[in-house]
Amino acid sequence: MASVQTLSHVYPLGSALDENGRLQIGGCDVIELAERFGTPAYVVAEADLRSRARAFIDAFRAAGQEDFEVLFASKAFPATAVMALFAGEGLGCDVASAGELHLALRAGFHPAKLVAHGNARDDRELQAALDAAVGHIVVDSHDDIDRLERLTAGAARRQPVLVRITPGVRGDTHEKISTGQADSKFGVGLDEAPAAIERLRGLEGVELLGLHFHLGSQLFTLDTFRSGIAAIAPLGDFPVYNLGGGLGVAYTDEQRPPAIEEYVAALVETVREQLGSGKRLLVEPGRALVANGCVTLYRVVGVKRNVSTWVSVDGGMSDNLRPMLYGARYQAEIADRFGGATRVHLTGKHCESGDILIRDAMLDDPRPGDVVVVPVTGAYGYAMANNYNGVPRAPVIFASDGEARVVVRRETLDDLHARDV
Numbered sequence: 519m520a521s522v523q524t525l526s527h528v529y530p531l532g533s534a535l536d537e538n539g540r541l542q543i544g545g546c547d548v549i550e551l552a553e554r555f556g557t558p559a560y561v562v563a564e565a566d567l568r569s570r571a572r573a574f575i576d577a578f579r580a581a582g583q584e585d586f587e588v589l590f591a592s593k594a595f596p597a598t599a600v601m602a603l604f605a606g607e608g609l610g611c612d613v614a615s616a617g618e619l620h621l622a623l624r625a626g627f628h629p630a631k632l633v634a635h636g637n638a639r640d641d642r643e644l645q646a647a648l649d650a651a652v653g654h655i656v657v658d659s660h661d662d663i664d665r666l667e668r669l670t671a672g673a674a675r676r677q678p679v680l681v682r683i684t685p686g687v688r689g690d691t692h693e694k695i696s697t698g699q700a701d702s703k704f705g706v707g708l709d710e711a712p713a714a715i716e717r718l719r720g721l722e723g724v725e726l727l728g729l730h731f732h733l734g735s736q737l738f739t740l741d742t743f744r745s746g747i748a749a750i751a752p753l754g755d756f757p758v759y760n761l762g763g764g765l766g767v768a769y770t771d772e773q774r775p776p777a778i779e780e781y782v783a784a785l786v787e788t789v790r791e792q793l794g795s796g797k798r799l800l801v802e803p804g805r806a807l808v809a810n811g812c813v814t815l816y817r818v819v820g821v822k823r824n825v826s827t828w829v830s831v832d833g834g835m836s837d838n839l840r841p842m843l844y845g846a847r848y849q850a851e852i853a854d855r856f857g858g859a860t861r862v863h864l865t866g867k868h869c870e871s872g873d874i875l876i877r878d879a880m881l882d883d884p885r886p887g888d889v890v891v892v893p894v895t896g897a898y899g900y901a902m903a904n905n906y907n908g909v910p911r912a913p914v915i916f917a918s919d920g921e922a923r924v925v926v927r928r929e930t931l932d933d934l935h936a937r938d939v
């Protein structure tokens with residue numbers, strides 16, 4: 519079916535409305551997907567993820583940066599198929615726990631392309647990273663150094679490490695996803711950093727290669743990154759710098775984050791100015807790789823009118839916690855009637871008044887049975903999914919060139935008690 523209308527930049531690349539006004543993602547009709555796979559469901563346009571991965575790599579090359587690595591921050595969408603796709607595109611992977619490490623290895627990442635993080639790692643979790651021989655362990659604290667000293671004593675291999683610095687830079691984002699400010703639970707502050715660096719240089723079992731920072735997430739201002747780089751410059755000259763993730767994405771039509779190319783060019787240029795040339799540069803995008811490539815499909819279950827109009831769907835805070843966690847803003851449409859003018863609250867099925875996906879969504883006269891699409895759900899949606907109210911978690915469907923396939927099945931009711939002993 520020929521596509522007749524392309525959509526705003528919040529939708530996966532290549533999305534369109536067909537001549538009947540029905541949404542197509544990855545060449546698939548989403549209403550047919552809803553019928554075939556049920557709702558709620560995460561639908562991922564495979565080509566969108568690939569294109570953004572390539573955009574990062576191309577941007578480094580275009581900026582003249584030869585020595586670099588783009589690592590997928592797997593916490594954003596830790597599904598094996600997503601991770602395997604990025605492994606296939608040549609990306610590395612950022613893992614924040616032994617669980618993410620396990621998933622990354624299963625997904626096919628070479629251990630040397632893994633970076634292991636964590637602000638509360640016990641011996642077991644650090645040992646798992648050492649056993650896997652990950653490319654870098656990012657040291658978060660003096661307690662990490664104590665543990666590494668013990669765990670690497672007499673080891674045959676010297677583990678490459680970076681130190682995570684908290685550079686005292688606060689980004690323009692929600693406080694719950696801001697991490698670069700001095701008063702943060704992550705990393706080592708600027709004052710403490712020289713002592714941590716000194717200690718790591720003295721350890722036989724580790725090789726200190728450089729510094730890391732991650733300033734926060736959903737950042738729109740490139741000057742935040744420039745300030746972070748300038749702040750760590752006085753800490754010394756290192757061969758490797760990992761500048762974290764954080765590039766923001768558009769959740770609504772009016773949002774215009776910097777393009778991947780602008781972001782990478784700003785990093786490369788500032789690193790050359792502040793840290794010198796010939797450095798190995800790493801970045802760890804999560805959201806910017808996966809957010810816009812995925813939409814969630816819901817079915818309208820009921821429409822209730824009192825002071826407001828409440829449109830209840832068959833998912834909610836079990837498949838997308840972000841609106842409840844930090845007031846994240848989304849937009850929605852009826853999948854075959856875009857451009858509505860009925861103001862509604864799009865609400866979930868959970869037993870919480872706060873289970874509202876979108877306040878003041880504009881929909882076209884929603885009715886029970888309609889398929890609602892919420893775009894930009896690829897980042898931290900599946901990742902934070904839960905079973906509140908005994909709701910089985912939603913499947914992940916990959917759509918590509920008109921073909922759809924399940925890459926994570928829907929949970930069953932039996933899965934809900936599968937861990938009982």
Ligand code: PLP
Nearest residue numbers: 591732735763764802803804805
């Ligand atoms: N790197 C680290 C250390 C992080 O903690 C995070 C997110 O929390 C990321 C990368 C990815 O951030 P984003 O999804 O905003 O790109």
